[in-house]
Amino acid sequence: MPISLEFSRRLAPEHIPAEGTSVHLAASPVECALLARRFELVDLTRLEGDAQIVPVAGTSTIHVTGHLSADVVQTCVVTLEPVPALVEADFDRLFSSDLPYEAEEEVEIDPESEAPEPIAGGTLDLGEILAEELSLAMEPYPRSPDADRLLAEREAEASGGQRSPFTALDSLRRH
Numbered sequence: 001m002p003i004s005l006e007f008s009r010r011l012a013p014e015h016i017p018a019e020g021t022s023v024h025l026a027a028s029p030v031e032c033a034l035l036a037r038r039f040e041l042v043d044l045t046r047l048e049g050d051a052q053i054v055p056v057a058g059t060s061t062i063h064v065t066g067h068l069s070a071d072v073v074q075t076c077v078v079t080l081e082p083v084p085a086l087v088e089a090d091f092d093r094l095f096s097s098d099l100p101y102e103a104e105e106e107v108e109i110d111p112e113s114e115a116p117e118p119i120a121g122g123t124l125d126l127g128e129i130l131a132e133e134l135s136l137a138m139e140p141y142p143r144s145p146d147a148d149r150l151l152a153e154r155e156a157e158a159s160g161g162q163r164s165p166f167t168a169l170d171s172l173r174r175h
Helices: 029-038 126-137 147-158 165-174
Strands: 021-026 043-055 061-075 082-096
Antiparallel strands (some): 061 082
């Protein structure tokens, strides 16, 4: 059973001209809401990007590069307050139709390698590429501007008003 993706823009490799093509992608408000739920965001008001798709001559490899921009609202890991952010990221990925999509055993992937990824279902899903890149580009531990102050107050309460030796070191480090 195929997985239904929130933001899908499929492109068949055979429709990519030899000189390549450029595509602008923008998620609709409904797609943004679905992606916000998937990534556990307070809100995702905008996700758009530009991608350049170029076949690598003489191979079954396709080179996808581009830039994404998104307006997200995450939850502060300390205060649980909303933290709005502008996410901007460049991406550079390789795909190949010669690779099997489903592995028969566990496969280790080296994120630093230049090895191509398999093309799932015979098409490149540019929307899913953008969604994946957004998830990688977002702040993993968002913090509100009040987070440090709140942590210091909690630490003071927990120590019964006694200053921690780490507080003294922290004050030295800030000067």
